[in-house]
Amino acid sequence: MSSETLDAGMTPRKLKVATVSLAGCFGCHMSFLDIDERILPLLERVEFDRSPITDIKHCGPCDIGLIEGGVCNAENVHVLREFRANCKVLIALGACAVNGGLPAQRNHLELADILQQVYRTGHGLAEGSQIPNDPELPLPLNQVHAVHEVVRIDYFLPGCPPSGDAIWAFLTQLIKGRAPTLGHGLLQYD
Amino acid sequence: MSFELETAAVAGENLRRVAIDPVSRVEGHGKVTILLDEHNKVHQVRLHIVEFRGFERFIQGRPYWEVPVMVQRLCGICPVSHHLAASKALDVIVGADRLTPTAEKMRRLMHYGQILQSHALHFFHLSSPDLLFGFDSEVSRRNIVGVAEKYPDIARRGILLRKYGQEVIRHTAGKRVHGTGSVPGGVNKSLTAAERAELLKDVYQMIAWSRDAVKIIKELHEQNPALYDRFGTFPSNFMGMVAPDGSLDLYHGVLRAKDAAGNILFDHVDYQTYDTLITEEVKPWSYMKFPYFTSMGPEQGWYRVGPLARVQNCDSIPTPFAEHERREFVAYAGGKPMHATLGYHWARMIEMLFAAETIKELLHDDALAGSDLVVAGERRHEGVGVIEAPRGTLFHHYQVGDDDLVTMANLIVSTTNNNQAMNSAVREVAKQYLDGKEITEGLLNHIEVAIRAYDPCLSCATHALGKMPLEVTLLDAGGRMLDRKYKS
Numbered sequence: 001m002s003s004e005t006l007d008a009g010m011t012p013r014k015l016k017v018a019t020v021s022l023a024g025c026f027g028c029h030m031s032f033l034d035i036d037e038r039i040l041p042l043l044e045r046v047e048f049d050r051s052p053i054t055d056i057k058h059c060g061p062c063d064i065g066l067i068e069g070g071v072c073n074a075e076n077v078h079v080l081r082e083f084r085a086n087c088k089v090l091i092a093l094g095a096c097a098v099n100g101g102l103p104a105q106r107n108h109l110e111l112a113d114i115l116q117q118v119y120r121t122g123h124g125l126a127e128g129s130q131i132p133n134d135p136e137l138p139l140p141l142n143q144v145h146a147v148h149e150v151v152r153i154d155y156f157l158p159g160c161p162p163s164g165d166a167i168w169a170f171l172t173q174l175i176k177g178r179a180p181t182l183g184h185g186l187l188q189y190d
Numbered sequence: 191m192s193f194e195l196e197t198a199a200v201a202g203e204n205l206r207r208v209a210i211d212p213v214s215r216v217e218g219h220g221k222v223t224i225l226l227d228e229h230n231k232v233h234q235v236r237l238h239i240v241e242f243r244g245f246e247r248f249i250q251g252r253p254y255w256e257v258p259v260m261v262q263r264l265c266g267i268c269p270v271s272h273h274l275a276a277s278k279a280l281d282v283i284v285g286a287d288r289l290t291p292t293a294e295k296m297r298r299l300m301h302y303g304q305i306l307q308s309h310a311l312h313f314f315h316l317s318s319p320d321l322l323f324g325f326d327s328e329v330s331r332r333n334i335v336g337v338a339e340k341y342p343d344i345a346r347r348g349i350l351l352r353k354y355g356q357e358v359i360r361h362t363a364g365k366r367v368h369g370t371g372s373v374p375g376g377v378n379k380s381l382t383a384a385e386r387a388e389l390l391k392d393v394y395q396m397i398a399w400s401r402d403a404v405k406i407i408k409e410l411h412e413q414n415p416a417l418y419d420r421f422g423t424f425p426s427n428f429m430g431m432v433a434p435d436g437s438l439d440l441y442h443g444v445l446r447a448k449d450a451a452g453n454i455l456f457d458h459v460d461y462q463t464y465d466t467l468i469t470e471e472v473k474p475w476s477y478m479k480f481p482y483f484t485s486m487g488p489e490q491g492w493y494r495v496g497p498l499a500r501v502q503n504c505d506s507i508p509t510p511f512a513e514h515e516r517r518e519f520v521a522y523a524g525g526k527p528m529h530a531t532l533g534y535h536w537a538r539m540i541e542m543l544f545a546a547e548t549i550k551e552l553l554h555d556d557a558l559a560g561s562d563l564v565v566a567g568e569r570r571h572e573g574v575g576v577i578e579a580p581r582g583t584l585f586h587h588y589q590v591g592d593d594d595l596v597t598m599a600n601l602i603v604s605t606t607n608n609n610q611a612m613n614s615a616v617r618e619v620a621k622q623y624l625d626g627k628e629i630t631e632g633l634l635n636h637i638e639v640a641i642r643a644y645d646p647c648l649s650c651a652t653h654a655l656g657k658m659p660l661e662v663t664l665l666d667a668g669g670r671m672l673d674r675k676y677k678s
Contacts, residue, residue, distance in 0.1 A: 021218075026218065
């Protein structure tokens with residue numbers, strides 16, 4: 001477990017933190033929750049803005065933004081830009097945000113073929129099944145992109161997912177106003 | 191085919207669109223759209239699953255032994271479910287018809303650790319704010335932070351229950367999220383004496399806290415039956431896996447389904463034949479498919495899965511405290527099936543207690559320390575793996591060629607099984623609470639409360655891919671074109 005604590009040398013104002021999962025699996029958010037009971041002292045120092053754990057639907061002005069997942073559709077692009085416009089420090093959290101991750105395995109395939117197979121010719125489908133096409137569904141991109149290809153990113157935290165300890169060490173240093181560095185054992189590229 | 195409120199009778203400009211986007215305090219990406227007329231009468235309500243990633247397709251061409259590790263990236267909340275469902279399908283393919291006791295028990299321990307952590311996460315971190323503060327309470331407080339301020343003990347226990355489940359997973363799978371412990375034909379590690387001692391140390395506390403959690407939700411029901419029994423309630427079929435003797439088993443067993451009155455629709459079904467039972471319908475407005483029992487057709491044949499279905503589908507629960515609670519649950523409903531959407535929370539906490547008790551029993555089993563980990567037999571080309579994931583029945587189906595590469599993958603994830611049910615729930619709530627009223631944030635949260643009861647993992651459910659009729663161009667920070675929309 002990381003030896004970092006949040007007890008001393010803190011800023012008086014609570015920092016605002018926003019988090020989002022784009023084309024990810026929520027595993028990075030789970031890893032964030034894997035800081036376990038350390039979330040209680042963290043809550044003394046930060047306040048959550050938009051995040052899957054709050055009911056705030058749009059990101060407001062924030063100190064820190066954590067992005068899980070790559071960019072696979074038009075909505076992801078929109079949300080990512082909203083985060084960049086509002087967050088002073090933006091962090092690519094985990095393999096998918098850093099380089100597209102596993103979902104980018106679709107990049108070598110033709111999107112049309114995938115759609116065809118999943119919705120029209122796949123196993124066990126009702127007869128006459130068609131590809132979903134409602135305007136309420138966001139537009140997919142031909143390729144899955146890393147977030148830094150779309151907006152400027154301040155920090156990259158690799159791992160699938162980065163461990164709870166890595167996220168804790170990173171955040172505590174950032175909250176203390178230091179440039180975060182992660183030692184041996186906290187950086188992983190699985 | 192269409193259900194009540196699925197599609198407005200008169201399409202057009204005279205209807206106003208209200209969207210809940212994104213649905214929050216759930217895992218994954220979904221939104222709800224509601225169409226209202228000038229008198230705020232509700233004409234259409236839809237839960238759209240808006241993302242897609244393409245797993246079923248890009249697994250094809252990969253060697254089969256990569257699959258259990260790849261597919262858990264469908265979902266970081268229940269990666270163990272995908273890890274194990276895929277492993278079970280591949281057990282069939284490598285001819286491992288009977289795992290070693292060590293392998294079977296390690297997998298069971300991993301799975302019940304997963305049930306414990308996922309149910310704790312859902313109840314405490316995601317849903318408890320609605321249940322403790324009220325569905326239309328203040329937005330800023332309606333989250334785990336608010337719970338930690340007002341009910342610090344409840345929040346802390348939730349955090350520690352989840353932590354314990356995650357530690358069970360770490361010791362069995364190697365890592366809390368996206369571990370590697372299960373392989374085709376078995377597992378790659380057993381439990382050391384130190385790991386076992388560490389987990390045993392806290393397990394009794396976890397059982398006690400799980401009992402308290404059942405008490406919390408049971409009391410909420412009893413204090414306000416008018417709300418808890420009626421909110422988003424509708425009749426449906428139920429499906430789940432049970433042990434061959436009819437008792438609750440979340441790792442392995444046979445498929446059973448009951449109709450809305452509690453009569454058996456099918457029982458003792460070998461899940462290798464799942465595709466003769468279920469057909470999936472595609473609707474243009476969601477990336478998530480709509481499964482139904484083929485024999486009954488899409489209108490009558492849709493069903494619910496997950497805790498509410500399982501606790502009522504089984505004849506008994508094999509651990510004492512959870513069985514006691516199951517009986518209380520059945521007695522509360524007066525011997526009839528309970529169809530209340532909020533009944534999911536109660537059933538879920540009974541299952542969390544079952545998981546904690548099962549973990550305790552497994553930890554006392556010396557087989558966990560064994561060294562015989564993997565078996566293999568006659569190689570086959572096709573296999574189906576099914577597990578009762580935290581959110582319901584999860585199907586993984588693969589075909590593998592002689593070259594060991596996957597040629598076909600079909601997944602029906604737990605949340606997909608509940609797709610029609612969640613849509614029915616939000617339409618029921620819209621009728622009960624929104625129809626003819628001025629729409630407020632608090633009223634809209636009622637819709638989300640109904641969705642949350644199903645603990646949907648919209649992350650899991652978005653493994654497919656879609657195409658859009660719109661046009662978009664993606665530019666990088668310097669204005670260069672990176673990508674364009676898919677064109678048909």
